[in-house]
Amino acid sequence: MESKDKKKIVLRKRRTFSDKSRYYIDKEEYSKELHSYTKTRKATDRLGELFMLHVSRISSAHNFKDYTFKSDMEGTALLHLLKYSHNYKKELGDAFSYCTTMILRAFLQVMAKEKHQSKIKDALIKNQDKSNFQKLVFSICED
Numbered sequence: 183m184e185s186k187d188k189k190k191i192v193l194r195k196r197r198t199f200s201d202k203s204r205y206y207i208d209k210e211e212y213s214k215e216l217h218s219y220t221k222t223r224k225a226t227d228r229l230g231e232l233f234m235l236h237v238s239r240i241s242s243a244h245n246f247k248d249y250t251f252k253s254d255m256e257g258t259a260l261l262h263l264l265k266y267s268h269n270y271k272k273e274l275g276d277a278f279s280y281c282t283t284m285i286l287r288a289f290l291q292v293m294a295k296e297k298h299q300s301k302i303k304d305a306l307i308k309n310q311d312k313s314n315f316q317k318l319v320f321s322i323c324e325d
C-alpha cells in the first residue's frame with residue numbers, strides 16, 4: 183500500500199544548446215560590450231545581437247506575449263536601448279539589469295500609449311453609434 187501512495191518523482195534533464203551564445207546572454211560579455219559602446223559611441227554587431235536577444239526574451243515573458251502590438255513594444259525598446267545606453271556607468275551596477283529596466287519601461291510606455299488610443303477609439307465608436315441612431319430616427323420621422 184505504501185508504494186501506491188507515494189508519487190513517482192521524475193527528473194527531467196535540462197535542454198542544452200551546443201552554441202550558447204545564440205540563446206544565452208552572458209552578463210560579463212554584455213557589460214564589456216556596453217562599456218565599450220559608452221566609450222566609443224559605436225555599437226558593434228555583437229552588441230546589437232545582445233540587445234535584440236534581450237528584448238525578444240523579455241517580450242516572450244508570460245505578461246507580455248499576448249499583446250497585438252508586441253512588435254511595437256520591441257521596436258521601441260530597441261530604440262531606447264540604442265538611444266540611452268550610452269548613459270550607463272559602471273557605478274550604476276550591472277549592465278544587464280540596467281538594460282532590463284530600460285526595456286521594461288519602454289514596454290510600459292507603449293502599453294500606456296496603446297491604452298490611451300483604445301480609449302479614444304472606443305469613445306469615437308460609442309459617439310458614432312449614437313449619431314447613427316439619431317440619424318436613423320431623424321430619417322424615420324421625416325418619412
